[in-house]
Amino acid sequence: MTTTDLWYASRGSGLVLLAVLTSTIGLGALARSGWRPGGWPRFVIQDLHRTLALFALAVGVLHIVTAELDPFVRLGWLAVVLPFSSSYRPLWMGAGAIALELLLAVVATSLVRQRLGHAAWRSVHQLVLLAWPLTLAHVVGMGPDVAIPAVAAGVAGCGILGLIALALRVDEPPRPGAARLGVGGGAR
Amino acid sequence: MTVACPPAAVARDRGRLLATERALAAAMRLPEHRRRHGGPPWHELPAAPAAGLIQLADAVDLRGRGGAGFPVARKLEAVTRSRATPMLLVNGVEGEPLSAKDRALLTAAPHLVLDGAMVLAVAIGAAAVVVATQARTLPGLERALAERGGQDPVPIRLAATPQAFVAGEETALVHWLMARDPRPTARPPRPFERGLDNRPTLVQNAETVAQVALLAAHGAAGYRSAGTPGEPGSTLVTLSGAVRWPGVYEIEVGSPVAQVLARAGGPTQPIRAVLAGGYFGAYLPAAALDRLLWSRAGLGQWGANSGAGVIHLLASSRCPARDAAHLATILARESAGQCGPCVHGLAAIAAGLRRLAAGPPGALDRELAQLHLWMDEVRGRGGCRFPDGSVATIASALRVFADDWEAHAVGGCVAGAGAAASLAGGGR
Amino acid sequence: MIRLRLDPIACDGRGLCLELLPERIRPDSWGYPIIHPEPVPAALVAAARRAVAACPQLALRLEGGAPAVAPARSG
Numbered sequence: 001m002t003t004t005d006l007w008y009a010s011r012g013s014g015l016v017l018l019a020v021l022t023s024t025i026g027l028g029a030l031a032r033s034g035w036r037p038g039g040w041p042r043f044v045i046q047d048l049h050r051t052l053a054l055f056a057l058a059v060g061v062l063h064i065v066t067a068e069l070d071p072f073v074r075l076g077w078l079a080v081v082l083p084f085s086s087s088y089r090p091l092w093m094g095a096g097a098i099a100l101e102l103l104l105a106v107v108a109t110s111l112v113r114q115r116l117g118h119a120a121w122r123s124v125h126q127l128v129l130l131a132w133p134l135t136l137a138h139v140v141g142m143g144p145d146v147a148i149p150a151v152a153a154g155v156a157g158c159g160i161l162g163l164i165a166l167a168l169r170v171d172e173p174p175r176p177g178a179a180r181l182g183v184g185g186g187a188r
Numbered sequence: 189m190t191v192a193c194p195p196a197a198v199a200r201d202r203g204r205l206l207a208t209e210r211a212l213a214a215a216m217r218l219p220e221h222r223r224r225h226g227g228p229p230w231h232e233l234p235a236a237p238a239a240g241l242i243q244l245a246d247a248v249d250l251r252g253r254g255g256a257g258f259p260v261a262r263k264l265e266a267v268t269r270s271r272a273t274p275m276l277l278v279n280g281v282e283g284e285p286l287s288a289k290d291r292a293l294l295t296a297a298p299h300l301v302l303d304g305a306m307v308l309a310v311a312i313g314a315a316a317v318v319v320a321t322q323a324r325t326l327p328g329l330e331r332a333l334a335e336r337g338g339q340d341p342v343p344i345r346l347a348a349t350p351q352a353f354v355a356g357e358e359t360a361l362v363h364w365l366m367a368r369d370p371r372p373t374a375r376p377p378r379p380f381e382r383g384l385d386n387r388p389t390l391v392q393n394a395e396t397v398a399q400v401a402l403l404a405a406h407g408a409a410g411y412r413s414a415g416t417p418g419e420p421g422s423t424l425v426t427l428s429g430a431v432r433w434p435g436v437y438e439i440e441v442g443s444p445v446a447q448v449l450a451r452a453g454g455p456t457q458p459i460r461a462v463l464a465g466g467y468f469g470a471y472l473p474a475a476a477l478d479r480l481l482w483s484r485a486g487l488g489q490w491g492a493n494s495g496a497g498v499i500h501l502l503a504s505s506r507c508p509a510r511d512a513a514h515l516a517t518i519l520a521r522e523s524a525g526q527c528g529p530c531v532h533g534l535a536a537i538a539a540g541l542r543r544l545a546a547g548p549p550g551a552l553d554r555e556l557a558q559l560h561l562w563m564d565e566v567r568g569r570g571g572c573r574f575p576d577g578s579v580a581t582i583a584s585a586l587r588v589f590a591d592d593w594e595a596h597a598v599g600g601c602v603a604g605a606g607a608a609a610s611l612a613g614g615g616r
Numbered sequence: 617m618i619r620l621r622l623d624p625i626a627c628d629g630r631g632l633c634l635e636l637l638p639e640r641i642r643p644d645s646w647g648y649p650i651i652h653p654e655p656v657p658a659a660l661v662a663a664a665r666r667a668v669a670a671c672p673q674l675a676l677r678l679e680g681g682a683p684a685v686a687p688a689r690s691g
Contacts, residue, residue, distance in 0.1 A: 031672070034630060043632045043670050118626065118674040177525020181352055183369045374625045527624040528648035536645070565644040571625040 003072045010067035011143055015151065017059045018139050021103075022158040022165070024052040025132055029165040050110070057107055060100065092141030095134045102131035129169070132162050204414065204422055205398050206296055206438045215328050218335040221299040229303050229404035230310045230341065238268045241311040241400075247408040248420045250400070254279060254356070254393030255468065255496045257484065260400070266380040267390040268312050275384040276314045276342075277365075278305050280321030280394035281349045283356030284466045285518070287496040289424035290394040292436040294325050298332035301394050302344065304401030309342035312390055316343045320361055321394070323348040353467070353522035357572050358391045360524070371524040374571030395424055395497075416442035419483045423494070429463075429501035430456045442483040445499065449477065457503040460603070461588055465495025467519060468577030470584035471502075471512070491584070507603035509592040512585035513541035519578040530575040533566035537582060544596055552597035556586065617655040618680040620664055626675035633676055636667040655680070 027049035036042060064080055067073070075093070079086035081101070083094035109116055109124040136159055145151045216224075233240055244250075245261040252258045267274050278301065282290040294301055305317045319329060326346055333344060347365055354360050355370040362383045364370040383389025392400075399421060403411050412420040419441045425448065428434045432453025439448050445462075449455065459474045470492035472480065480486055487493050502508055520534035540559050543550070563579045570576070586593065595602045620640060629648040633641050639660055640652040656664045656678070668676045 041635045042630065043635050046632060046670060046672070114669060114674060121674075175525050176531050177371075177523060180521075181354075181370050181524065182350060183371065372625075374623055528627065528629045528646055529624070529644060532646035532648075533644075562645060565650070569624060569644075569648075569650070571623075 003070055006066050006070035007072060010063055010070060011145055013059055013063040013066060014139060014142070015145065015154065017056060017063050018135060018155065018158050020052060020056045020059055021132060021135055022162045024049060024056055025128060025165045025169070026161055027052060028128070029168040032169060053107060053110070057103070060103070064100070089142060092138050095141065096138035099131045099134035099138060102127045102134070106131065129166055132166065136162065204402055204438065205293060205300060205395070205424060206436070215295055215332065216297050216299065218299055218332070221297070221303075225300065225303070225401070225405045228306065228339075229401055230306045232404055233307065233310060237311040238264060238313070241307065241404070244403055244408055245400075248403060248411045249418075250396070250403060250421070251484075252393055253395035253399065253423060253497065255284070255465075257493065260392070260396060263380065263390055263392070264308075264312065267388045270381070270388050272387055273315045274312050274388040274390060276305060276309045276312065276317045277361065277379070277384060277389050277391045278317065278319040278394055278397050279356060279358070279361055279391055280319060280325065281356035281361060282322065282394075282496075283351075283353040284468070284496040284498065285353065286426060286428055286463070286466045286498040286500050288426045289436045289497055291322070291325050293395055293398055293424060294319075294321055295328050297398065298329050299336070300398045300401050302329075302332060302336065302340070303405070304397035304399070305344065306340050306342060307400050307404045308390065308392065308397060314342055314390070315385070315387065316345060318345050318347055318365060318384060319394075320347045320349050320365065322351055353519075354524040354572070354574055357574070359572065361391065362389060371526055372572035372574075414440045416440075416483060418485060423482070423497060425482065425494075425497040425499050427452045427499050427501075430459060430503035431501050432456055439482060442481050442486065445477055445480040445482055448482065448499065449501075455501055455503075457505055459501050460504040460506070460508055461502045463498065463500040463502065463581075464490075464492045466498030466500070467515065468573075468581060469493070469495040469498060470581060471508075471588040472584075473588050474504075505603060507545070507592065507601055508585070508589045509541075509545040509547075509596050509601070509603075512582065512589060513538065513545040515585070516541045516578070516582050519581070523574060524572070527570045527575070529566050529569040530571075533562055533569075534575060534578055537562050537566070537579075541582070541585075544593055547596040547599050547601065550597055552594060555597070556593070559586065618661055618664070618678050619653075619655050620651050620668075621677050621679050622649060622651050623675045623677070626673045628673050628675075630672050632670045632672065633667040636670055637663050640664065641667070 027045060030037070031042065031045045031049050034042070036045070068075055068077060068080070073088055075086055075088060079088075079093055080097055083097040084090045086093035105124055106127055109121050113121045136155070139155055140146055146155055242261045242264045245259070245264065250260040252260060252263070280290045280294050280301075282288070301319070305319065308314070309317050321329070326348055329346055333346070349355050349361065349364060350370050352370055354372060355364060357372045358379055359374075360370050360372040362379050363373050365384060379389040379391050381388055383391070415421045422438050422440050424436055424438055426436050427448070431449060432455075434452070437448060437452065459477065461471050461473055462477060463469055464472050464480075464487060470490070472490050472492060476490055480490065482494065482499075484493065502511060516534070516538035520538040523530045523534055525531050537559055540555060540562070544552075544555055563583060566575045567579050568576060591602055620637075627648060629646065631643070631647060631649075633649050634643050637660065640656060641649045644650050664678060668678055
């Protein structure tokens with residue numbers, strides 16, 4: 001594998017990762033809404049969401065490994081986990097590093113959800129609200145590819161879809177009676 | 189129906205819990221209280237206080253007065269089972285809209301409640317006592333505590349609670365005190381295992397606590413001087429509706445309800461039915477009033493129980509169908525809103541009753557079948573007993589007012605006219 | 617004997633369990649699950665576990681040890 005191959009692989013997988021992650025949170029919002037497009041069973045939408053999340057993780061690993069192995073940029077493994085420690089575009093790398101850690105936490109807690117309990121699982125899952133925008137920022141800030149019209153369009157598309165998904169997710173109605181009893185939210 | 193306005197809590201008549209006819213403002217002060225009931229009753233407890241009190245409670249089969257009627261001795265056993273230091277929670281919330289007895293008791297005889305709290309607290313070795321009641325009742329309790337001058341062996345704190353029906357439920361009250369959320373919690377552990385401050389918590393109704401004070405002060409024999417052999421003691425009831433002198437009365441358990449009504453000046457109009465127990469109670473036909481005895485046994489014969497001690501008279505001039513629909517609507521509104529079957533089910537049932545009461549002609553059998561289906565889907569499927577209690581009361585309304593529902597289904601109403609007939613015929 | 621239990625306060629009527637275990641869970645008039653009270657037969661335990669794992673509110677749980685076994689008939 002040449003430097004160029006690795007570079008293309010890391011850039012390409014990064015863009016694919018954005019698309020997969022956006023789809024994942026889109027499915028998450030869809031699952032939460034209870035809407036069943038095309039009459040698809042709800043458990044199917046949930047399974048798709050979970051599977052895509054794991055796929056995103058796999059693509060993420062590919063993205064990081066190819067970026068690390070590329071001798072041209074020489075990022076160093078520390079830059080992956082310690083935000084803003086990279087010599088190359090530290091701000092945008094940092095955004096990516098934080099996003100990575102948040103997403104790892106989300107996936108890890110989801111895998112042990114039943115043992116963790118709903119409240120703990122949910123509070124970690126909310127970190128997606130931070131992780132996805134950071135991912136978008138990382139994509140936009142990191143490479144020259146966004147100058148390409150097709151890529152820009154794709155990234156913009158993901159941006160819009162992702163924002164819609166997060167907006168839907170954030171707006172959760174409280175339980176009936178909660179307001180009357182003076183309890184904030186109580187939404188689950 | 190005066191369901192929205194609780195009767196003025198005027199404590200009437202000489203008794204053991206309530207001394208004389210008193211208005212809310214006149215609380216019995218400590219010296220007079222000691223003259224009536226003797227020295228601090230927790231000094232009377234034997235060396236192994238929990239076992240002693242359990243025995244005493246068993247000897248008179250002391251039951252809770254909050255509505256569930258659970259044996260106090262069993263609760264004492266449950267909370268002393270673990271070695272953790274427990275807490276005592278005196279439940280004076282009185283969420284039941286038609287009941288005023290706890291408020292009356294806490295206002296008129298605060299020292300009896302506080303003495304009882306000390307007896308229980310010393311018996312179980314509690315770290316502290318919390319007395320929870322609505323804000324308006326607190327000033328009197330604060331004065332009473334001041335009078336006691338910190339002489340109590342276990343610290344007492346007062347807590348204000350919201351005015352909601354569910355707030356008086358055991359787990360809801362603990363939830364409120366711990367997290368400012370007055371909604372019941374279904375998951376284990378129950379309060380007797382882990383409640384306030386994560387300690388085993390004994391939760392008892394305010395009147396029950398007062399009964400414990402009487403028991404400790406006068407002993408089992410003294411306690412048995414009132415009531416029946418099977419159900420000794422006295423109890424507080426709140427009379428409301430079409431009665432001359434509504435208010436809180438102390439009566440001997442097993443009293444004929446007709447006698448109680450006579451003391452309250454009798455009905456102000458011909459009576460169609462009585463709501464016994466309150467919003468979680470049961471409608472009974474007027475004919476029951478002649479023979480009904482206010483006890484577990486007596487009410488049990490009519491498929492009812494004493495609940496929170498509410499006796500609410502429905503005048504014949506009122507339309508019971510509309511009243512029942514109104515009651516169902518209030519119940520639906522008071523749901524904590526946590527469980528789908530309760531929220532949606534009670535709302536659907538209330539809407540169904542309102543439709544029947546509004547009276548456009550319809551297929552009554554079909555409507556009733558739908559209501560019964562919904563009631564079956566609601567019963568037992570909530571996180572607390574709120575939907576069960578509500579459904580039981582509504583079921584009794586459907587039973588006792590069968591004539592009315594039939595009349596409404598064909599666009600009529602038999603309230604007022606035919607009152608004599610319905611009195612003679614009674615309910616079904 | 618394995619039993620399926622529902623926490624009615626946690627349950628939000630999301631309906632995944634109704635899709636995954638229709639043999640033991642049916643909807644009430646408002647879409648909330650009515651759980652069959654009898655123990656879960658051995659053949660359905662895997663599906664029951666899946667339903668429990670799928671619940672978005674973690675309102676379902678399985679209680680008990682060995683799967684239900686059909687009672688032996690006498691005579």
